[in-house]
Amino acid sequence: xxxxxxxxxxxxxxxxxxxxxxxxxxxxxxxxxxxxxxxxxxxxxxxxxxxxxxxxxxxxxxxxxxxxxxxxxxxxxxxxxxxxxxxxxxxxxxxxxxxxxxxxxxxxxxxxxxxxxxxxxxxxxxxxxxxxxxxxxxxxxxxxxxxxxxxxxxxxxxxxxxxxxxxxxxxxxxxxxxxxxxxxxxxxxxxxxxxxxxxxxxxxxxxxxxxxxxxxxxxxxxxxxxxxxxxxxxxxxxxxxxxxxxxxxxxxxxxxxxxxxxxxxxxxxxxxxxxxxxxxxxxxxxxxxxxxxxxxxxxxxxxxxxxxxxxxxxxxxxxxxxxxxxxxxxxxxxxxxxxxxxxxxxxxxxxxxxxxxxxxxxxxxxxxxxxxxxxxxxxxxxxxxxxxxxxxxxxxxxxxxxxxxxxxxxxx
Ligand SMILES: [Zn+2]
Numbered sequence: 468x469x470x471x472x473x474x475x476x477x478x479x480x481x482x483x484x485x486x487x488x489x490x491x492x493x494x495x496x497x498x499x500x501x502x503x504x505x506x507x508x509x510x511x512x513x514x515x516x517x518x519x520x521x522x523x524x525x526x527x528x529x530x531x532x533x534x535x536x537x538x539x540x541x542x543x544x545x546x547x548x549x550x551x552x553x554x555x556x557x558x559x560x561x562x563x564x565x566x567x568x569x570x571x572x573x574x575x576x577x578x579x580x581x582x583x584x585x586x587x588x589x590x591x592x593x594x595x596x597x598x599x600x601x602x603x604x605x606x607x608x609x610x611x612x613x614x615x616x617x618x619x620x621x622x623x624x625x626x627x628x629x630x631x632x633x634x635x636x637x638x639x640x641x642x643x644x645x646x647x648x649x650x651x652x653x654x655x656x657x658x659x660x661x662x663x664x665x666x667x668x669x670x671x672x673x674x675x676x677x678x679x680x681x682x683x684x685x686x687x688x689x690x691x692x693x694x695x696x697x698x699x700x701x702x703x704x705x706x707x708x709x710x711x712x713x714x715x716x717x718x719x720x721x722x723x724x725x726x727x728x729x730x731x732x733x734x735x736x737x738x739x740x741x742x743x744x745x746x747x748x749x750x751x752x753x754x755x756x757x758x759x760x761x762x763x764x765x766x767x768x769x770x771x772x773x774x775x776x777x778x779x780x781x782x783x784x785x786x787x788x789x790x791x792x793x794x795x796x797x798x799x800x801x802x803x804x805x806x807x808x809x810x811x812x813x814x815x816x817x818x819x820x821x822x823x824x825x826x827x828x829x830x831x832x833x834x835x836x837x838x839x840x841x842x843x844x845x846x847x848x849x850x851x852x853x854x855x856x857x858x859x860x861x862x863x864x865x866x867x868x869x870x871x872x873x874x875x876x877x878x879x
Contacts, residue, residue, distance in 0.1 A: 472515065472526045475646065475647055476702075479519040481516075481526075485690075485760070486760045488513070488680065488683060488763075489798075491684070491794065491799070492509050492824040494684040495791060497817050497822065497829065498822075498826060510529055511526075513525065520699075523671055523692075524689050525689075529685050546853055556584030559665065567589045570592075571585045571590055571591070571632055573593075574637035575597070575617070577605070579594055579608050582594050582610050586609065592610065593612070593625070593632075595625065597615060597617075613628075613629075617650060618652075619653045622656040626657050631657060632658065634662065635658050636664070636665045637654075637666045639668060639716070642687045642689050642690065644689070651699055651703045655705055658725075660726065660729065661725075661729055664705065664724040667715065667722075669690070670712070672744070674690060674718075679717050681871075682792050682795075684791045691720075692750050693722070694751070704726065705726065706727050708734045709734075709737055710722050712741070717848070766871075766874070769874065770796075771800055774844075783808060783838070783842070784840060784842040785807055785840040786846055787832075787845045787847075789817050789822055793822070794823050794824065797822060798823075798825055803825045803826065807844060810822065812832075835858065836861075839864045839866065841865075842868070844869045845870055848871060851868075851870060
C-alpha cells in the first residue's frame with residue numbers, strides 16, 4: 468500500500484484533485500525505430516492542489532535522473548527562445564550594472580543559449596546543468612559549465628569552487644524541481660550577500676485562465692502562483708522584491724529575490740498588485756481549483772470534434788512540433804496516426820523517432836512541402852507566431868493552421 472501523497476513544500480496530505488489526465492508516458496522519451504515493438508512505461512498524470520499552501524503539484528512518479536540525465540531538449544533550436552535570452556541578458560546587465568568584475572550563474576543552463584550573452588560581454592559566468600550531453604554542447608561553445616543537480620549540497624560546493632554570484636538565475640527550472648525546499652535553500656546558500664536571484668516560470672493563473680492543461684507533464688512537478696512561490700522563498704530566508712508578467716510559455720512570471728537581510732532593495736508595488744490579481748481570480752480558494760477539471764474535459768471534446776470533422780471531410784492533418792506539452796495533449800485526447808499523419812520537428816534529435824505513447828512519426832519540417840496537407844496542427848502553441856511565419860509557404864496550396872489551446876481555432 469502506498470502512503471498518501473504529501474505536499475512537496477509544506478508536507479500537508481494532498482486530498483484535492485486539480486485535474487486527473489489519466490496515464491501518460493514520460494514526455495521526452497521519444498521512441499526509436501528499433502523500440503517500436505517494445506512496451507513503454509506509463510505513469511499517472513494526476514495533479515493535486517495542496518489545501519494548505521495551494522501548491523499545485525504532481526507526485527514524483529519518475530526519478531529525475533531518468534528524466535534529465537540525457538535530455539533531448541536543446542533550447543537553441545527555438546529562434547524566439549534565443550531572442551528572449553538575448554533581451555534578458557541585456558536588461559539584467561543594465562539593471563544590475565553587471566561588468567567584468569561581476570559573476571553570473573545559471574541553474575539548468577541547458578546548452579548555454581542564455582549564458583553565452585553574458586560570456587560575450589566579458590562577464591564571468593558558470594552554468595550549472597544536470598544533463599551531461601546538454602552540458603557538453605555548452606562547453607563546446609566556450610561556456611564554463613558544471614554538470615550537477617542543484618540543491619543545498621551542490622550549492623555549497625559551487626560556492627566553494629567558484630564563489631558567490633551577483634546574479635543567480637534559473638529560467639524554467641523551478642517547476643521541474645522535485646525537492647523544492649532543497650532547491651530554494653541551495654539558492655539561499657549560493658547567492659552573494661547583495662546578489663539577486665531571478666527566475667522565470669509559467670504562471671499558474673494563466674494555465675487556469677487559458678486551459679493550458681497540456682503544460683502538465685511528469686517533468687513539471689509544480690505549477691506555481693506568485694503567492695505560493697513567495698511563501699516558499701520566505702520560508703528559506705529570501706524575499707521577492709519585484710515581479711514581471713512576461714509572455715513566454717503562454718504567460719510566465721519573472722521574479723526577483725534577495726536575501727531577507729539585504730535592505731538595499733525595497734519591495735516594489737508590482738508585488739502587491741500581482742498578489743491582489745491572484746486573490747481576485749480566486750487563487751486563495753479551493754473551489755477555484757476544483758472547477759478546473761470540467762474545463763479540461765470540455766477542451767478535449769472540442770479538439771476531438773474538430774479533428775473528427777476534418778478527417779471525415781477527407782482533409783489531411785499533420786502535426787507541428789514534438790514538445791512535452793504535445794505529449795500530454797496527444798495522450799490525453801487519444802490522438803494517434805488516425806488523426807495526425809505525422810508531426811515534424813526542427814530538432815534533429817527528435818527526427819526519425821516517434822512520439823511517446825501515441826507513436827506518431829516525427830519527421831523533418833521539409834516533409835510538409837512534399838506532402839501538402841490541408842491542416843497543420845501546432846502543438847507548441849506558445850510559439851504560434853514563429854511557426855506560422857516559418858511555414859508561410861503552406862498557404863500556397865490553401866493549407867491552414869490549427870491551434871488547440873486555449874480553444875481549438877483555425878488560423879487562415
Ligand atoms: Zn502545501
